[in-house]
Amino acid sequence: MSYRFADEPLRIGGREIRNRFFLGTGKFGSKELMAETIAACGAEVVTIALRRAEPMSAPGSLLDFIPPGIIRMVNTSGARNAREAVRMARLAREAGMGNWIKVEVIDDGKYLLPDNTETIRATEILAGEGFVALPYMSPDLYVARNLVRAGAAALMPLGSLIGSGRGLKTADFIAIMLAETDLPVIVDAGIGRPSHAAEAMEMGAAAVLANTAIAAAEDPARAARAFALAVEAGRAAFLAGFLEERAEASASSPLDRLPFER
Amino acid sequence: MIPLAEWKTFLENGSPDTWDEMTRRASALTRRHFGRAVSLYAPLYLSNYCDGGCAYCGFNRFRPLRRRRLSLSEMDREMEALSASGIRSVLMLTGESPAMTPPGYLLAAVARARRRFVNVALEVYPLEEEEYRRLVEAGVDGITLFQETYDRSRYRELHPVGRKADYDFRRLAPERMARAGVRAITLGVLLGLADAAQDSYSLFAHLESLQRRFPGVGYRLSFPRVIPVDDSTFDPILVSDRTLVRLIVSARVLFPRVGITLSTRENAGFRDRALEIGVDRISAGSRTEVGGYTRSRPASGQFAIRDNRTTEEVVMMLKQRGFDPVFSDWCPVGGVVAEGSQA
Numbered sequence: 001m002s003y004r005f006a007d008e009p010l011r012i013g014g015r016e017i018r019n020r021f022f023l024g025t026g027k028f029g030s031k032e033l034m035a036e037t038i039a040a041c042g043a044e045v046v047t048i049a050l051r052r053a054e055p056m057s058a059p060g061s062l063l064d065f066i067p068p069g070i071i072r073m074v075n076t077s078g079a080r081n082a083r084e085a086v087r088m089a090r091l092a093r094e095a096g097m098g099n100w101i102k103v104e105v106i107d108d109g110k111y112l113l114p115d116n117t118e119t120i121r122a123t124e125i126l127a128g129e130g131f132v133a134l135p136y137m138s139p140d141l142y143v144a145r146n147l148v149r150a151g152a153a154a155l156m157p158l159g160s161l162i163g164s165g166r167g168l169k170t171a172d173f174i175a176i177m178l179a180e181t182d183l184p185v186i187v188d189a190g191i192g193r194p195s196h197a198a199e200a201m202e203m204g205a206a207a208v209l210a211n212t213a214i215a216a217a218e219d220p221a222r223a224a225r226a227f228a229l230a231v232e233a234g235r236a237a238f239l240a241g242f243l244e245e246r247a248e249a250s251a252s253s254p255l256d257r258l259p260f261e262r
Numbered sequence: 263m264i265p266l267a268e269w270k271t272f273l274e275n276g277s278p279d280t281w282d283e284m285t286r287r288a289s290a291l292t293r294r295h296f297g298r299a300v301s302l303y304a305p306l307y308l309s310n311y312c313d314g315g316c317a318y319c320g321f322n323r324f325r326p327l328r329r330r331r332l333s334l335s336e337m338d339r340e341m342e343a344l345s346a347s348g349i350r351s352v353l354m355l356t357g358e359s360p361a362m363t364p365p366g367y368l369l370a371a372v373a374r375a376r377r378r379f380v381n382v383a384l385e386v387y388p389l390e391e392e393e394y395r396r397l398v399e400a401g402v403d404g405i406t407l408f409q410e411t412y413d414r415s416r417y418r419e420l421h422p423v424g425r426k427a428d429y430d431f432r433r434l435a436p437e438r439m440a441r442a443g444v445r446a447i448t449l450g451v452l453l454g455l456a457d458a459a460q461d462s463y464s465l466f467a468h469l470e471s472l473q474r475r476f477p478g479v480g481y482r483l484s485f486p487r488v489i490p491v492d493d494s495t496f497d498p499i500l501v502s503d504r505t506l507v508r509l510i511v512s513a514r515v516l517f518p519r520v521g522i523t524l525s526t527r528e529n530a531g532f533r534d535r536a537l538e539i540g541v542d543r544i545s546a547g548s549r550t551e552v553g554g555y556t557r558s559r560p561a562s563g564q565f566a567i568r569d570n571r572t573t574e575e576v577v578m579m580l581k582q583r584g585f586d587p588v589f590s591d592w593c594p595v596g597g598v599v600a601e602g603s604q605a
Contacts, residue, residue, distance in 0.1 A: 027297020029584045051380075051593040052299075080445070080478050084595045091593065107478035109519060163294050163519075216293045 013132030024211025127151025165192025194230030201234025312357030394442035404446030412464030454498035
């Protein structure tokens with residue numbers, strides 16, 4: 001693209017991020033394909049499941065396929081409580097995988113919904129130990145505030161169930177979080193189409209993370225590129241400050257006719 | 263769930279078009295929740311001593327068999343050989359003999375495996391809750407236990423002696439595992455012992471009730487077909503490839519995020535095709551004899567394996583088919599009894 005709009009970089013954990021599309025590295029048909037996909041969308045932040053990283057086995061590990069310079073956010077997938085998430089984060093750091101942690105605590109195999117209470121607890125411990133903690137959460141205002149207090153570096157509310165591709169089913173609650181908290185909000189999970197990603201960015205999300213939609217696409221590299229473009233479009237739209245939508249059909253309400261309303 | 267009679271009719275006589283549609287759905291769900299990653303594991307037989315008299319099984323106590331149990335140093339050599347093949351996930355098995363392979367022996371095996379593998383699982387006789395707890399503390403991640411059949415009278419007929427004759431002790435074992443903090447539980451029936459429709463129906467109901475009460479456990483299903491040993495007089499009920507495919511498809515549609523494992527009881531061609539419809543975990547390079555990986559003095563196996571490919575060959579096949587072979591899909595947080603999962 002020749003024209004680039006002026007935008008502040010996203011600042012998290014002392015790093016500056018220009019590409020607001022984050023990519024999950026699971027579920028790809030091969031590590032080569034994953035690497036190609038990272039290149040195609042220019043992702044600056046990727047998530048890695050510690051349990052897939054094989055930090056103990058040197059060559060051919062997932063980590064070898066992620067170019068240097070890219071921020072590796074290690075997720076604690078598999079942790080069922082705060083204690084396990086903390087343990088995984090420490091293992092990741094000891095294995096030289098950095099200190100960016102997506103705090104993921106799930107104790108339900110059917111829906112894979114995060115346990116907010118345990119997530120707050122883990123975030124507090126990890127932030128205290130100097131980790132850049134990005135908690136994955138069910139969007140809720142009180143939980144968001146508690147995570148801010150716990151020292152989270154950003155908040156990662158889910159759009160809908162992991163892997164469902166159903167889009168922003170939780171939009172109203174994410175909107176409240178956007179309005180009431182100052183931390184960057186990164187929408188994660190359930191993002192099935194580039195249009196969902198654009199919608200999240202238009203609302204004011206700081207970034208969007210997707211994995212399944214891309215890894216399960218016929219052409220993952222092209223899909224990732226589409227997401228990156230949609231995220232950029234959504235971001236530009238947010239900064240452009242569009243008029244709010246007018247509900248023409250409900251114009252009979254006298255409030256809608258107030259002359260001084262925007 | 264639908265009534266049993268309806269399920270039986272659908273499984274046996276459902277229209278091919280409906281099953282085609284179900285299969286497409288299963289395939290899409292598998293891609294959605296497991297992507298193109300296929301995890302690999304291998305069994306390691308610790309002992310073939312058995313008190314059970316199961317007519318269909320190669321370990322059955324009435325068979326004149328050279329019995330063998332690995333010593334601790336033999337265990338080390340087997341584990342060394344297995345981990346040298348690249349395998350990081352091990353399933354250790356014994357016959358049903360609490361006397362020859364007591365919990366203390368299992369604990370020693372788990373502790374040794376813990377040093378070499380990222381995922382350590384057991385497939386052994388049902389234990390008491392406290393015994394499961396001790397295994398969890400020693401580092402066991404998963405337990406596999408097949409009910410064999412949920413048909414009580416058939417169960418009694420097939421398991422006349424030993425502790426295995428106690429249907430309920432076995433049926434309630436997964437609950438004891440969950441309470442003890444076992445993170446991954448694999449359930450299954452041995453297809454060919456009783457009516458497949460009825461057994462699969464009971465298996466799904468069992469899983470559903472466990473999921474409700476212990477939602478934090480990672481469940482897996484397995485659909486082994488019985489393979490009688492050569493000299494056996496046992497006559498299994500035939501379960502066709504078509505029925506097996508339908509069971510895998512149904513499991514995936516009913517439980518989209520529950521893992522499905524397929525062992526080397528099935529031949530290479532079937533296993534490769536099953537990956538497209540619902541299976542997300544397969545064994546590779548399996549030896550079912552005690553001592554099979556070091557081949558020093560291999561004793562008889564539990565069943566004849568039908569997929570003789572080495573781990574390398576399985577990896578090649580997966581890559582050719584566009585799958586990512588995953589050796590490590592587990593983070594050993596060792597000896598942690600998970601909180602919050604006790605209903």
